[in-house]
Amino acid sequence: MLRTLARVRTVPLRVYAAVTIVGFFLAAAIAPKWLETHDPLAIDLTASLQAPSIAHWLGTDQSGRDLYSRIVEGAGQSLSIGLGATALSLSLALILGVTAGLVGGVVDTVLSRLFDVLFALPTLFLALLFVTVFGTTVLTEIIAVGLGTAPGYARMIRGQVLAVKGAGYVEAAKALGHPYLRIVRRHILPNAMNPLTAMMTLGVGQAIIWASGLAFLGLGVAPPAPEWGALLNAGRNYVIYAWWLEIMPGLAVVVFALSVTVLGRYLGERLEGKS
Template identity: 55%
Template sequence: MTILAPAPEDTAPAQAPQAAFRPARRTPLHSPGFCLALGAVAVVALAAVAPGLLAHQDPLEIHLAESFDAPSLQHPFGTDQSGRDVYSRVVHGAGQSLVIGLGATAIGLLGALALGLAGGLGGRFADVAVTRVIEVLYAFPGILLALILIAVYGNSAMTQMVAVGVASMPGYARMVRGQVLSVKGSLYVEAARSLGHSPLRILLRTILPNTFRPLTVLITLGIGQAIVWAAALGFLGMGVQPPTAEWGAMLNAGRNYIQMAWWMDFFPGITIVLFTLSLTVIGRHLQRATDSGAAR
């Protein structure tokens, strides 16, 4: 009788299951949209700092014989009613528009810091007073408040900058006040007080940095809004006056010739739209990066 031996067991060690390949998670700041928007802002910044590198023609040089020339190789954006190169004026106008946008944002932010810190640190009476001031400023649409200030103090780049800055102040002030009220009751501020730090040191080293950090995204978006408001004032003829190259003033000059020379309004307008859109994209990606960093 034949006895069959059991089949030999497989003594080879079992292989551990291989982990599935997981691609590296792309952060919001590495997305193509963010890089493209950052590149567009960099080009505008280069045009503001060194316009001669991008445009070689004088933006104020008049050639009446070349008036209303359509876009061509010699004039990529065409010419205006005085024969001036529109491309050169758009490039040189970047500096004027960017200075107004940055200056207005800085003015609005400084005023908002003063109001927000006074309301957040000054006690109940100061908080109520600051809240009422913010509500009064909010009662006026931003562009209307800027128009009132320009009507009172006249047309100039500085007046336009101050007017847009004051108009943007309520939004910053409300966020600063909320952040100060949130930060001053935190544990690390209480710890700084228990260590005997002076109120000024606590303000400069603890409260202000933690108050200013969430404003980064709002500031990025605010620069674009300030440029749009400045262009709107220039379009209404209450901003920088011609022949200065400024995007809003160029829109104002081209609206009378929109049917015969569409390029006079199209190229400054599309530049404003693309630049503002780029700043918005950067601001949104910074917000997502901040949120994802906080979630970790």
């Protein structure tokens, strides 16, 4: 019991704050109706563009819809895009990065040059190109952001595999005559994949930011869907005299991204300390 309390005291306050914020948005994504104060799609022109108040905590939009409820409702779509894009990105990066690191030779050279070329292109440019060609849906947005962020992850995973591949315990296993596949399965992959958990948490926030950027440019989920980027896009025409339409969804994106970044860095530090 005392040891558990000692561990709790060593956790920084920012981590508790990040867990609280992420937990709120996860609850909003899973059961938004429990947290909403109004119907997020109900139009009431008599309440159009009202500033934040007791009746409407974050104000209303041009159609009189409650902005707080729309942000809560949009958490599901935004988090789905972030998680889906991150899962796709890390899956592709895992396959290509591990292949390049393990096989080596010509395969490694070709894949490494491909990573470098794609990594040199801005992520938003790759995502814009994909969405422009295949249209604007939730699925294409997930694929676009996933493909755009995959090259950077692939380079990191390749480097991690190469570092573990040359470690002393791997050389010792080879000297003892262990089969290569067994060495890969029991030594290289488990140790090379340690940073993936932290990378995934960092990637979710990054993916939501990229997806919101696409939606802000009009290449995201179509209105009246309350996805955070779509809310930003809809509010930019009213930013001068209805600042809350732009500030509040933007804060949701920034606060969530910062929170998952704090958790990702803390988790990475813990895993690095254990290793």
